[in-house]
Structure formats: C-alpha cells, structure tokens
Amino acid sequence: MSVRYALLGLLAQHPRHGYELHAAFEAVVGGERIWDVKPAQIYTTLARLQDGGLVSPEAVKQDGGPEKRIYALTASGRTELDQWFDSGVDREHHRDEFFVKLMLSLAMPEINPRRVIQNQRLRLFKDLHSQTAARARLNPKTGLAQILLFDKAIMHLEADLRWLDMVEARLEDVQRQPLPQPEARPRGRPRKPRAGPTPA
C-alpha cells in the first residue's frame, strides 16, 4: 500500500501529473537504485485512486510537449491520508519463505535442514556485507533516505542471523522431530463446539 499513500501525499503538496509523481516518488524514497517504481504502477494506482474518488483529474496541460493530465487530491483523499498519518503501520505479515523452506526440510527425510540453514546464513552474510559496503560508500550529502534504509536493512539482516543461530540451537534439542500431522478428525458435529471467538 506504500505507493497508494505516497501518491496521496505527493498530491497533497500540489496537483501533479503521472510522470511528475513518478519522479517525485523516487526523489522522496531515495532514487532508483533503492526503490525502483515502475511507471505502470503509478498510472494504474492513479486510476484506482480516481475510481475510489480519492483523486480527480483537474486539467490537461500542453506546454509544447505531450499532454499532461494533472490530478488533484479530493476531500475524501485528504481524509484518508490524514487517517493514514495518524495510524501505525501494520507489521507486514511474516509470511516468510525461508520459514516454509525450513519446516519442509524438517518434514522431508531427503533434505538436510542443516544445509538449508547454512545456505541461508551464507546468503545473509553476503547481503549484510554488500549492504554495509554500499552504506559506507554513501557521501553524507546524499540525503537521509538512503542512509536510513541501509541502516534498517542492516539491522534486520543482523536480526535474521541471530535468529538463525537460535533456530540451529533449538534443532539440536529436538533432533529430527516428526512434523505434526493434522490428526484425522471424525466427521460430523464436533463433541464440544463450545468457546467464544477469542477464549481468554
């Protein structure tokens, strides 16, 4: 949802057309090397926003070049933006690909989970190194954005590495524990369908 709200925010500054939004987005977010937004996404998102009445086309300019359709934030767009600023961002769900891989490797006798873990550790080290190097290469006047993003990435990579160590340690305890199979429940109405939506 980042792009959606980014467009609302940029249009809150002043009305713009698609190409300008694209450029402004990359300027805010730190340049194309950091976050490469495709023009297609700008235009489709803009269309969806217009559909929802959050932005509306204002005018078409032609200063010697091609047409520029200028979009502006509507009242409900402004409302949505303000609500966004006032709320915390949900943790993006931990639908973690490596976690699935690890659990599957435990369930498949022909796959060695240690190797899977070691693979991932090497990858993380490599990433950590390249991020650290890239961060060091920044000159200070590059602007905040890159620095902050690199720092965040590095901190999360470190967290991942620590987590991997923990996983390995825990695997030594529960050596080759069989996967929890979904017990074949009997059909029909359950014996005790009691309990509220969230039992305390």
Next chain:
Amino acid sequence: MSVRYALLGLLAQHPRHGYELHAAFEAVVGGERIWDVKPAQIYTTLARLQDGGLVSPEAVKQDGGPEKRIYALTASGRTELDQWFDSGVDREHHRDEFFVKLMLSLAMPEINPRRVIQNQRLRLFKDLHSQTAARARLNPKTGLAQILLFDKAIMHLEADLRWLDMVEARLEDVQRQPLPQPEARPRGRPRKPRAGPTPA
C-alpha cells in the same frame, strides 16, 4: 512464492488433493492462527503449477464422499524444488510503508514527523507486548513452528524499535531538511553519457 514451493514440497512427500494440501500446509506452518492460507489460494496455485507442468493430476478418488483430484509432483517439479532448497531466499525488498510515511511527513509542513514516529513506536511496543505474551502462553509441546515464528517476529520488532530511535536521533541533526527535489534536467541527450553500469 512461499505457497508455491510449499505445495511442491508437500507433493514430494506423496500425492495429495487440494483439501489435504491445505490442511498439511497449516500443519507445517503452525496452524491457522499463525498463517491463514485461504483454500482459494491453494487451488489457484495448484492450477498455475499444473499449467507450468510442475505437478500433474493423477487420479480421482471417491471414497463415499465428494471427488478428490490427486496431484503428483512431476520430474521438472522435483527439479525446481531441489533448486529452491539449494538456493538462499532473497531478502524481501524493503518496500517499507512506514519509511514512505516518514519521508512524506518530512516533506509536508503540515505533518509533524515526531508524531508519526511516536505513533509508530507505540504501535511497535503494542505488537511487541502481544507477541511476547502469546509466546509465553505456548505450551512446549505445541511444536517448533509457533515458537520460531514468535521469536523471529519479536527480534524484528526489537530491531524496528532500535531503528526508530536511530531515526529520531538523526532527525535532531538535520532539522527539517528540505526534500531533495528532482532537479529539472535539460531535455535531449545528456552531456556526459559516460560511465559503466556500476561505477567504482
């Protein structure tokens, strides 16, 4: 891409039908409270895999109940799965919604970035608390999956909090620094189109 490979992995154990895959996935990944996969996704992903020739329908069973279409892994499916196990998982890109929010708040005079940060910090503390509590509530025989996921989530929340502190400290240095505007580059061919793809 987690579900895609999870299905390949589960079918590598033995052929299954859609409903069974759904149940097995949730068993592997820790139950519905942790990772709620919708049946629709199982079936559509299965269809895509069949399209790509990675799985193929094997038989249709009818043991007194409805039809069950049994799918099996093909040779190329097995190959893809093995490659997946042998490779590291890419860091999912840091397309971070909060980061966009922060950068926009710096660019918009009517929004106070301190408040945005404080909002997010409160949210993270709340999440951290609820995750820690949920983790403590686990009984040890619940299986590895939940424990590991909670630990990972907690470690990343702590990293996010540390990062927020860093951001705040850095903002004190560069008070209300104007956003880097995309400098209006002259049209036409650039003066010095020299330089390789990654200049040293």
Next chain:
DNA sequence: GGTGCCATGTAACGCGTTACATGATTAT
C-alpha cells in the same frame, strides 16, 4: 432438519511486475 465438516472450485479485485506501444521534443 440443521449444523458442521469434507471437498471442490469460480469471480473479482488489489498490488506489483514485465513487456510493449505511441508520439513529441531536443541535442548531437
């Protein structure tokens, strides 16, 4: 007969990506 599980999906949408198409302007 109702509820709830077993088992199958389809439809439509949101976000994001790659690839493609069009055309004008301007510097060399």
Next chain:
DNA sequence: ATAATCATGTAACGCGTTACATGGCACC
C-alpha cells in the same frame, strides 16, 4: 538520423485476498 528524455498508457501475468457457489455426508 539517432538517441535520449518527456509523457502517456495497455496487456498480461503472479501472488494474495474476500466473497460466493455447490454438493454429499454424518451427527444430533
């Protein structure tokens, strides 16, 4: 002419989500 930027999109696909539709079977 050619290349590069300015500026607009469309089409198709992958992944994920919500909502809806269908039907048999078993238990009470």
